[in-house]
Amino acid sequence: MNQTTDSHLLAGFSGHVVLVGAGQMGGALLAGWLRLGLSPQRVTVLDPKPPANIQAVIEASGVALNPPAPAFADVLVIAVKPQIADEVMPLVTHVVARTTVVVSVMAGKTLARMEEVFGRETAIVRTIPNTPAAVGRGITGAAPNRHVSEAQRQSVDSLLGAVGRVEWLAREDWIDIVTAVSGSGPAYVFLLAETLAKAGVAAGLPLELSARLARATVEGAAELMHRSPDIEPTTLRQNVTSPNGTTHAALQVLMAHDGVDSLFEKAVAAAARRSRELAG
Structure with a gap:
C-alpha cells in the first residue's frame, strides 16, 4: 500500500479491535492499523510480553495493553502460535459478544474447532497470511463461516488489508492449499x-x-x-x-x-x- 495516499484508510473504522498476540504477525497488523489511521483508542492488545519493538509502538501510540476488564470486541483478532491456541482461546471468550467477528491468524485451527470455543452462532473468519505482511506486502487468504455478515466482512477486509492484499476463499479447505502456495x-x-x-x-x-x-x-x-x-x-x-x-x-x-x-x-x-x- 502507498502510505502517503492510504494513511487514513482506517480513520473511519468505528469498531473496537481486540488483538490477542502481538508477535511477528500480530505486531505487523497493529503497526499497519496505526499507520493507516486507526485510532489507538479503538485497539486493545492482550499479550503478556510483547516483543520490545511492538512494546515501543504500544507505548508511543497509547494503545491499551492488558487492561483488567477489556471492552467487548467488534473484531477479535487472535494471532498466537497454534501450539498455545487451545490454551489461549478460552481465556478471551469474555470479550466476544453477539455482534463480534472472530478472526483467526492461527495455523491449523478449523472453523469448526473455533465454533466449539466461541459458540456455533459466532461469526468467524479463518485466515492464513504470510511473512511479507511485516513490510506491508503480504497476502492473506480468508475463509468465513456462514455467520459473517457483509459489514463484518468489509471490516475484516480493511483490517487485514493493512498489511497487503486479501483473497476471500469460497471454501475453507482451500486454506491448506493457500498455506502451501503463499503461506510457505x-x-x-x-x-x-x-x-x-x-x-x-x-x-x-x-x-x-x-x-x-x-x-x-x-x-x-x-x-x-x-x-x-x-x-x-x-x-x-x-x-x-x-x-x-x-x-x-x-x-x-x-x-x-x-x-x-x-x-x-x-x-x-x-x-x-x-x-x-x-x-x-
Missing part, C-alpha cells in the same frame, strides 16, 4: 536466492559476489512483477528469453521433464498435506 511460499523464494547463489559459486564466482547478484536479481524480478500487474508471469519470463540464448539454455534444464514444475507440484502437495495433518 516466501521460503521457496528465499531458497531460490540461496540456490542461485550456490550455483554461481559452483560456476566459478566468489561467494559474496554471487550472493549479492542472486539476491538483487530476485528482489528486482519481484519488483518488476509487482509493477506489472497486467502482465502474466509467463509473459514476463518469455520477454527475457531470447530464442537459443543463454536464458533459453538455462530454462531448457529447469523446465525439462520432471524439472522444476514437477518439484513445485510435489512441494505444494506436501505442504498442503501437512497443513491438513496439523488441523487434525
Whole structure:
C-alpha cells in the first residue's frame, strides 16, 4: 500500500479491535492499523510480553495493553502460535459478544474447532497470511463461516488489508492449499536466492559476489512483477528469453521433464498435506 495516499484508510473504522498476540504477525497488523489511521483508542492488545519493538509502538501510540476488564470486541483478532491456541482461546471468550467477528491468524485451527470455543452462532473468519505482511506486502487468504455478515466482512477486509492484499476463499479447505502456495511460499523464494547463489559459486564466482547478484536479481524480478500487474508471469519470463540464448539454455534444464514444475507440484502437495495433518 502507498502510505502517503492510504494513511487514513482506517480513520473511519468505528469498531473496537481486540488483538490477542502481538508477535511477528500480530505486531505487523497493529503497526499497519496505526499507520493507516486507526485510532489507538479503538485497539486493545492482550499479550503478556510483547516483543520490545511492538512494546515501543504500544507505548508511543497509547494503545491499551492488558487492561483488567477489556471492552467487548467488534473484531477479535487472535494471532498466537497454534501450539498455545487451545490454551489461549478460552481465556478471551469474555470479550466476544453477539455482534463480534472472530478472526483467526492461527495455523491449523478449523472453523469448526473455533465454533466449539466461541459458540456455533459466532461469526468467524479463518485466515492464513504470510511473512511479507511485516513490510506491508503480504497476502492473506480468508475463509468465513456462514455467520459473517457483509459489514463484518468489509471490516475484516480493511483490517487485514493493512498489511497487503486479501483473497476471500469460497471454501475453507482451500486454506491448506493457500498455506502451501503463499503461506510457505516466501521460503521457496528465499531458497531460490540461496540456490542461485550456490550455483554461481559452483560456476566459478566468489561467494559474496554471487550472493549479492542472486539476491538483487530476485528482489528486482519481484519488483518488476509487482509493477506489472497486467502482465502474466509467463509473459514476463518469455520477454527475457531470447530464442537459443543463454536464458533459453538455462530454462531448457529447469523446465525439462520432471524439472522444476514437477518439484513445485510435489512441494505444494506436501505442504498442503501437512497443513491438513496439523488441523487434525
